[in-house]
Amino acid sequence: MVKGLEITTIVENTATLDKPTLWAQHGLSLLVKIDVGGSKLTILFDTGPSEEAFLHNVDGMKIDLKEVDVIFISHGHYDHTSALLAALKRIGKHTPVAVHPAAFEPKLKAEPHLTYIGIPFKPSEVEAAGGVLLYAKSPVTLSQNVLTSGEIERSTPFEKIEALYTIRNGQFTKDLLPDDQALIVKVEGKGVVVILGCAHSGVINTIHQAQKLTETKEIYAVAGGFHLVRADEERIKQTIEALLQINPKYVAPCHCTGLNATCNLIRAFGDRCKPLTTGSYLKI
Numbered sequence: 001m002v003k004g005l006e007i008t009t010i011v012e013n014t015a016t017l018d019k020p021t022l023w024a025q026h027g028l029s030l031l032v033k034i035d036v037g038g039s040k041l042t043i044l045f046d047t048g049p050s051e052e053a054f055l056h057n058v059d060g061m062k063i064d065l066k067e068v069d070v071i072f073i074s075h076g077h078y079d080h081t082s083a084l085l086a087a088l089k090r091i092g093k094h095t096p097v098a099v100h101p102a103a104f105e106p107k108l109k110a111e112p113h114l115t116y117i118g119i120p121f122k123p124s125e126v127e128a129a130g131g132v133l134l135y136a137k138s139p140v141t142l143s144q145n146v147l148t149s150g151e152i153e154r155s156t157p158f159e160k161i162e163a164l165y166t167i168r169n170g171q172f173t174k175d176l177l178p179d180d181q182a183l184i185v186k187v188e189g190k191g192v193v194v195i196l197g198c199a200h201s202g203v204i205n206t207i208h209q210a211q212k213l214t215e216t217k218e219i220y221a222v223a224g225g226f227h228l229v230r231a232d233e234e235r236i237k238q239t240i241e242a243l244l245q246i247n248p249k250y251v252a253p254c255h256c257t258g259l260n261a262t263c264n265l266i267r268a269f270g271d272r273c274k275p276l277t278t279g280s281y282l283k284i
Contacts, residue, residue, distance in 0.1 A: 001188040002145045003035040007195070007223060007282040010057050011048035012254050019279035022060050023053040027079030028197060028225055028255045030276075031063060034185060036143045043142065044071045045183055046197055047083035054083035058090070061279060065090040070142055071131070074197020074224075075180045076103030081119045088129035097126060098148055100179035101135040107175060108165040117164075137178070139213055145186040151178050152201035152209045158238045159202025162230065177201070182224075184210045190249075192216055193284055196224030198256050203227070204242045221250040221284055223276060226265075229258030236261050240268045250284075252276050 008031040015024035027049030034041040044065070048054045058065060068091050074080055076099075088095060107118030123133055134140060139150035154161070166175035180200040185193045194210045196203060203226045211217055222243070228236055239261075243251065251269055253262050254276035266273045274282060 001037055002143075002185055003037065003188060005032060005034045005185055005187065005193060005284050007032055007252075007276070007284075008061065008063070009254070009276045009278055009280045010061070010063070011053050012276055012278045012280075014254070014277045016277050016279065022057050022279045024278040025049045025053045026255075027053075027082070029054055029080075029083065030195065030224070031068075032183065032195065034143070034146055036146065040067075041143045041146060042067045042069050043183065044068045044087060045195060046072070046074050046080040047087050049079040049082050051083045051086040055086055055090070057278065066092060068095065071095055071097045072142075072148060072183055073097065073099040073103055074182065075100070075177060075200060076105065076107055076119050077117055077198070078107075078120055080197055084119075084131070085121060085125060085129045088126070088131050091130065094130050094132050096134050097131040098134045098136065098140045098142070100137060100151070100181060102179040105175070105179075106167045108167075110163070110165055145214075147184050147213065149182040149184055149206065149209050149213065152180060152182070152205050154201055154205050155208070156202050156204045156242070158235050159205055161200060182206045182210065184213060186214045186216065187220060187284060190284070191218030191220035193221045193223070194219065196222065196226065198225040199227045203239060204246075207246055219246050219248040221252060222248050223250075223252035223254075223282065225255035226253050226257040226261060228261035229256050231258070231261060236264055240264055244268060248272075250274055252282055
């Protein structure tokens with residue numbers, strides 16, 4: 001059984017005055033250390049938007065990447081993947097990289113003009129750096145009671161996918177981001193911890209997926225990007241109402257959640273809302 005876990009934020013959008021030497025950039029990288037029945041499982045959850053910020057902060061926080069057992073890529077956008085090669089080289093051993101097969105598809109946005117926002121290197125480069133790519137659409141078990149979400153069912157009416165694009169079968173088409181995934185950890189005596197990259201599938205949809213996979217309703221914490229930065233007031237309101245019904249002990253928003261939604265989460269959850277920032281540490 002999982003006894004507990006620790007989340008260290010390596011890179012995130014925001015800096016704090018108490019850690020002025022760390023670099024904040026738009027993106028996300030977390031180090032998740034999990035106590036699995038007395039042994040440690042260390043997961044590098046995404047790698048942020050640049051090698052420079054990632055390595056600067058890893059060194060600044062004296063993180064030993066050689067301890068990393070598994071890398072998990074939440075989805076194929078540059079702000080979550082750009083330091084993957086640098087991380088693998090620093091780890092220095094063959095390392096499983098759990099990723100959805102669609103993560104390496106072209107990722108594009110069309111506003112204000114066509115821009116590539118995908119992974120900035122090829123799968124062959126990942127393998128050359130020591131990554132063992134585990135392509136899976138279904139959940140992947142990383143340890144007992146630790147798993148990836150797999151593809152997330154989209155059933156919540158107010159959680160819509162924003163207009164992003166890809167090239168598939170020679171056609172320019174909408175990218176519904178099937179590669180969007182979360183990390184799910186069932187902690188003994190507490191409940192389920194859901195760790196989000198961007199929650200493009202919707203934070204409530206993602207929580208429902210975690211409840212289904214773990215066969216439990218008890219959500220202890222939801223941490224990561226809630227992807228509400230461009231959400232209107234109604235969607236933010238409905239999301240918070242749904243979260244209050246689910247009633248996690250803690251919510252820890254960051255990255256693409258947006259300031260407006262984060263402030264609303266703080267008002268709704270009070271001391272139970274603990275936003276993640278660059279260099280922050282959350283123990284569960």
